[in-house]
Amino acid sequence: MFKDKKTGFSVPLFRGPFQNNGASPWFARVALGTPAQPLKMCFDTGSDFNWVTSSLCGSDTCHHYGGEQFNLNASRTFEWLSQQSQAVSFGPWGTMEAETGQDVVRLQPLSSGAEIELMTDLYLAQSYDGRHFAELDWDGGIGLPSLSTSSTKSTTEQVASFHFFEDLIQQGKVDPHSPFVGFLTDTSEQLGRLEFGLLNQVYRDSREYLFLPWQEYQANYLWTTPLLSLSMGGKHLLDANDGFFFALDSGSSQFKGDENLMNSLLSLAMNKATLSIQIGTTDTGMPGEITVDATLYDVLIEAGQDKGQVISQFEPMEGADDIALVGSIIMDHLYTLYQYKAEWVDQVWTLKPLGMWIFNKPDGPKIITSRQRNRASLFDT
Secondary structure: OOOEOOOOEEEEEEEOOOOOOOEOOEEEEEEEOOOOEEEEEEEEOOOOOOEEEEOOOOOOOOOOOOOOOEOHHHOOOOEEEEEEEEEEEOHHHOEEEEEEEEEEEEEOOOOOOOOEEEEEEEEEEEEOOOHHHHOOOOOEEEEOOOOOOEOOOOOOOOOOEOOHHHHHHHOOOOOOOOOEEEEEEEOOOOEEEEEEOOOEHHHOOOOOEEEEEOOOOOOOOOOEEEEEEEEEOOEEEEEHHHOOEEEEOOOEOOEEEOHHHHHHHHHHHOOOOOEEEEEEEOOOOOEEEEEEOHHHHEEEOOOOOOOOOEEEOEEEOOOOOOEEEEOHHHHOOEEEEEEEEEEEEOOEEEEEEEEEEEEEOOOOOOOEOOOOOOOOHHHHO
């Protein structure tokens, strides 16, 4: 299942219980600080910052299913950036209060290679609450955005910089000529892998793939592409003139986004209708198409408040206008690759998003229903 070309490294992913909070159940086991503290961290293409539940939290807050926190006082490599508390928005989940520091993140590659070490800036959670956080399978997240940003601080304090993948390239951990981040998961085995700078050669000759060119959305850190058409159960809901975007978010599970669209999809899902989305183009110039039936979007909730129920995974989000975003309920059945372009500017490597590649798994459901004449061009480089 997992064969690759050695130009980077990969780390294992583990699956927690599927909960009805919209977050992916997948995480990596990451060591943070010195001596190393083991934590469950999500590598999140729907986020532009890094954060961790920390020992700044009181006993009455920061309750989450993952259950662990980073004890910054126990790490001799921890350094403060700012002890000024700030609000970090998690959208409909609410707000996390956090301070800012940095410490060493350690990743153990699947190969027998040396441990990967990287000094990383982090938001250190000191409070959050609510059901969404309570049902979170992980202890924190590392952002893998399309575009990176810095956090806002007062002029007297250092600004946190969240550039995890760029830093891997800058420090020689990933070849700048292979600026890829790939996800491949297996729900039956409860295992997967996260690949940095690797191309999975199983998919070299596949014709069941799509390239989704990146186009900027208002939340410009998201991996978004134009949504060309969307229908469900034969009912046409959107076309290209509506100006909608489609996004793949490794930190999410369900479909979420525009309130009117998601409410329409929830209504149609009651009839177990099949969802059809046109995104990207084939090498014959025709629109690419993916289809999602009820066996994929109706999901058994394995833990949390809704445990034991089968619930359609469409979530309206206030303020998420003109976008349909989805995570693990689709990505679990695809090989997903995020591609950047690395440029050498002022003696450092900088990254710009090119787009996303998605491939049907050889033994999985045929989510991508359009076919290509030729293999994916990224395997020719």
